[in-house]
Amino acid sequence: MSGGLFDIPSDLQNTYWGLVGQHLREALIPVVAGLVVALPIAQLCVRLRWLYPPVLWVTTILYAIPSLAFFVVLIDYTGQTETTVMIPLGVYSLVVFVPAIVDGVRSVPQETLDAATAMGLGPVRRYFQVQLPIAAPAIIAGLRVATVSSISLVSVGMLIGNQGGLGNLLNDGMIYHQNRLVWLSVIGTAVLAILADALLVVVRLLVTPWMPRGTRKPRPVDEPEPVTAALEDAVR
Amino acid sequence: MNVLHFINSFFSDSSHWHGYDGIPTRLREHVQYSLIALAIAAAIGLPVGLLTGHTGRGGNTVAFIATAGRALPSFGLLVLMFVLLGLGLTPVMIPLVVLAVPPILVTTYEAVRSVDPSPVDAARGMGMAESRVLFQVELPVALPLILSGLRSAAIQIVSTATIAAYVSLGGLGRYIVDGLYQRNYEKVVGGATLVAVLALVTLGFFGLVARFTVSPGVRRSAP
Numbered sequence: 420m421s422g423g424l425f426d427i428p429s430d431l432q433n434t435y436w437g438l439v440g441q442h443l444r445e446a447l448i449p450v451v452a453g454l455v456v457a458l459p460i461a462q463l464c465v466r467l468r469w470l471y472p473p474v475l476w477v478t479t480i481l482y483a484i485p486s487l488a489f490f491v492v493l494i495d496y497t498g499q500t501e502t503t504v505m506i507p508l509g510v511y512s513l514v515v516f517v518p519a520i521v522d523g524v525r526s527v528p529q530e531t532l533d534a535a536t537a538m539g540l541g542p543v544r545r546y547f548q549v550q551l552p553i554a555a556p557a558i559i560a561g562l563r564v565a566t567v568s569s570i571s572l573v574s575v576g577m578l579i580g581n582q583g584g585l586g587n588l589l590n591d592g593m594i595y596h597q598n599r600l601v602w603l604s605v606i607g608t609a610v611l612a613i614l615a616d617a618l619l620v621v622v623r624l625l626v627t628p629w630m631p632r633g634t635r636k637p638r639p640v641d642e643p644e645p646v647t648a649a650l651e652d653a654v655r
Numbered sequence: 656m657n658v659l660h661f662i663n664s665f666f667s668d669s670s671h672w673h674g675y676d677g678i679p680t681r682l683r684e685h686v687q688y689s690l691i692a693l694a695i696a697a698a699i700g701l702p703v704g705l706l707t708g709h710t711g712r713g714g715n716t717v718a719f720i721a722t723a724g725r726a727l728p729s730f731g732l733l734v735l736m737f738v739l740l741g742l743g744l745t746p747v748m749i750p751l752v753v754l755a756v757p758p759i760l761v762t763t764y765e766a767v768r769s770v771d772p773s774p775v776d777a778a779r780g781m782g783m784a785e786s787r788v789l790f791q792v793e794l795p796v797a798l799p800l801i802l803s804g805l806r807s808a809a810i811q812i813v814s815t816a817t818i819a820a821y822v823s824l825g826g827l828g829r830y831i832v833d834g835l836y837q838r839n840y841e842k843v844v845g846g847a848t849l850v851a852v853l854a855l856v857t858l859g860f861f862g863l864v865a866r867f868t869v870s871p872g873v874r875r876s877a878p
Contacts (some may be wrong), residue, residue: 481853485814495657567725574730589734598738605731612726633754
């Protein structure tokens, strides 16, 4: 080993870019899974209004559980594997998505829905062609929060048997006294998070061509996630 | 069932209830670190958030801080500070505070800025000074949201202080980290339970604070 910038100790049995791949896999699969599960739950909450407050309570409680505690309790069931890291991250994403989607779908004006019905759209087409696109900015705002925090949290997986993607470099940086490895981990993770965030902003511009762009973004889109969820139970 | 069995045997072992590594000691440490970090973060985030929210200036800077704060990997930051600054409380406090300031600052800014402008204008029209407008009109209305920002920060601190056991901090995370090294799963699960309970108590505490401090009028008028 001749000291290249991205050379990492062989005990990790991976390359830097291999770790980047593992990191992205462990961070993004849960986000996608969370979104897929959140859509029907959110739709149910929109339909049955009484269901939303208790669902919000459960999600707030789940979100409060520290990641490390979540990981280690799962070890007994899924072992020291990537799955053990991905399940809590999926739950956290779900918790972010449900209020984001519910608020987004609820913000669709009644007249718009009536117009869609008058045009002969059934409930399914109305949902996919009218409600979801109008809720897209809110959903993507949730997607940004879920993705960025998921990328940040994967590192903690290092503690449960080197399942932490770039976080695995942290332990080697400590035991070999190589600060370079710690920097590689921190900067690499932050860059991944910023790139993913920027990509999602571009996606939002692409899927919502009708929104005013540039100058002033609409407020709800950029509201940090805990606000919407927390506001509702703080005032209850 | 298995996990419940571990929890039961952890808590019924009397040696876990006293001494240097006892539950009361570790719990006190954890709460103490969390309170210090939250106090420092609130001392920075609240005034800045109130001021920027009241004047409506610096929105872009606040949005940038929000994004940057979320993108920073908490665990990586802990280890980085540890290898750069060495053993002690300061290297752990820096990341805890750095992570807690953005939620407090951003929510406070958003909360004050999104207060309905008509009562604010009415207050000005009545001749209230700017500081009275802020503290007697805007603050009470914005309080539920501000408290929720403090709550997010507190929960994040409790959670991150757990991971900080890996870089030598005391607190409840010790049980999890040491238990993992010792292959003592009973200890790991016991620690995880305590941490989860502490996080939920934090959640409940802020719920109570909101109940007693938020004006009934504000609570009623909320949707």
